[in-house]
Amino acid sequence: xxxxxxxxxxxxxxxxxxxxxxxxxxxxxxxxxxxxxxxxxxxxxxxxxxxxxxxxxxxxxxxxxxxxxxxxxxxxxxxxxxxxxxxxxxxxxxxxxxxxxxx
Amino acid sequence: xxxxxxxxxxxxxxxxxxxxxxxxxxxxxxxxxxxxxxxxxxxxxxxxxxxxxxxxxxxxxxxxxxxxxxxxxxxxxxxxxxxxxxxxxxxxxxxxxxxxxxxxxxxxxxxxxxxxxxxxxxxxxxxxxxxxxxxxxxxxxxxxxxxxxxxxxxxxxxxxxxxxxxxxxxxxxxxxxxxxxxxxxxxxxxxxxxx
Numbered sequence: 001x002x003x004x005x006x007x008x009x010x011x012x013x014x015x016x017x018x019x020x021x022x023x024x025x026x027x028x029x030x031x032x033x034x035x036x037x038x039x040x041x042x043x044x045x046x047x048x049x050x051x052x053x054x055x056x057x058x059x060x061x062x063x064x065x066x067x068x069x070x071x072x073x074x075x076x077x078x079x080x081x082x083x084x085x086x087x088x089x090x091x092x093x094x095x096x097x098x099x100x101x102x103x
Numbered sequence: 104x105x106x107x108x109x110x111x112x113x114x115x116x117x118x119x120x121x122x123x124x125x126x127x128x129x130x131x132x133x134x135x136x137x138x139x140x141x142x143x144x145x146x147x148x149x150x151x152x153x154x155x156x157x158x159x160x161x162x163x164x165x166x167x168x169x170x171x172x173x174x175x176x177x178x179x180x181x182x183x184x185x186x187x188x189x190x191x192x193x194x195x196x197x198x199x200x201x202x203x204x205x206x207x208x209x210x211x212x213x214x215x216x217x218x219x220x221x222x223x224x225x226x227x228x229x230x231x232x233x234x235x236x237x238x239x240x241x242x243x244x245x246x247x248x249x250x251x252x253x254x255x256x257x258x259x260x261x262x263x264x265x266x267x268x269x270x271x272x273x274x275x276x277x278x279x280x281x282x283x284x285x286x287x288x289x290x291x292x293x294x295x296x297x298x
Contacts, residue, residue: 065239071229080230087239090129090216090225101222101241 001031002063003102005095010038012096016089018069021050027095028061031102036095051075058084067098122209125153125185126176130216130249135204138196148196151208154189161186211278220245263296272296 006023008014017023022044028037039061043053051071055078058066065085069092079086130152153175160171172182196203217235218225221243228235237244264273264281268291275281275295284293 067239076229085231085239086229088227088229089240093224098240101224 001065002061003029003031004058004061004063004066005029005098006066006068007038007095010040012036012099013094015092015094016067016069016098018092020066020068020071020075021052021054023054023068026054026058027099028063029099029102036099049074052078055079055082055084058082123177123181124209124211125156126174127152127156127210127212128174130212131155131205134206135202136196137202138200141200145199145201147202147204148192149207150189150192150203150205152205152210153185153208154192155205156210157182157186158189158193216249217246218249219243220247225249264293265296267292267294 005027006017006020007025007027008017008023010025012027014025017025022041024041024044026039026041028039029035039057041050041054041057043050046053051074055075058079059082063084065087066079067087067089069089071079071086071088076086135147135150156175157171160166160174161168164171166174168182168186169179171186172179175182175185177185193203195201216225216227217238219238219241222238222241224238224240226239228239235246238246262275264275264284265271266273266286266289269286269289271286271288273284273287273293276284281293281295285291286293
């Protein structure tokens with residue numbers, strides 16, 4: 001099972017980014033193998049439609065769950081249509097600590 | 104003048120229309136604010152959740168009043184009134200060095216916030232509504248509905264729907280008006296108990 005966490009930078013010590021479409025990096029964690037990859041968000045600086053593009057990217061990665069601080073209305077619809085579970089966290093944990101807690 | 108207001112005039116009733124629930128995104132992160140270095144302790148200013156939300160939408164998120172009113176699901180003039188109250192309360196707290204306590208008000212949240220008692224994350228899951236059985240982080244089933252806790256604290260206790268026909272009682276489900284419910288026993292009409 002692949003889990004995506006929006007991230008502020010590309011290291012496990014960085015914090016989760018509270019934005020979804022405009023987060024600079026995405027941490028992709030594979031719960032079975034324990035692999036952690038970072039994918040850059042190329043559309044972070046776009047004027048509009050960053051959310052749905054990221055949703056598409058995450059669907060292509062084959063993730064089933066996304067952790068972030070907020071989802072825009074367009075991103076919400078897109079993720080829902082892909083059947084990806086959204087989790088909104090109130091505070092920003094470190095990627096490392098969050099991964100350790102994810103089962 | 105419509106039928107309803109004519110009826111009210113005939114009845115010579117002064118009972119106001121019930122307050123429309125204001126929609127809110129997130130509950131505030133703190134319960135209030137305290138003045139720094141105040142010499143005497145004064146009674147606190149009580150700010151309502153809706154006033155906090157109005158201030159946040161207008162001055163922090165910089166929405167126009169029309170957009171903010173839409174977000175809160177109230178009319179534009181009502182939004183202005185709520186916003187105005189918020190400003191007055193803050194001004195009063197600043198000048199009279201009073202505490203601000205944020206609580207109460209007629210609000211509903213878009214989605215409820217949950218808290219996991221095992222890993223202590225506060226979370227919500229868009230698209231799933233409030234039917235969450237376990238924590239998405241650690242899988243623990245020991246989770247509590249934070250927002251419902253606030254709502255219950257406002258109202259004091261649990262509410263019930265009662266059947267008009269057979270007096271059968273069912274626990275009231277937030278979000279569904281009792282009058283739109285059907286009695287599970289006799290399919291009769293229901294209403295709020297003691298409401």
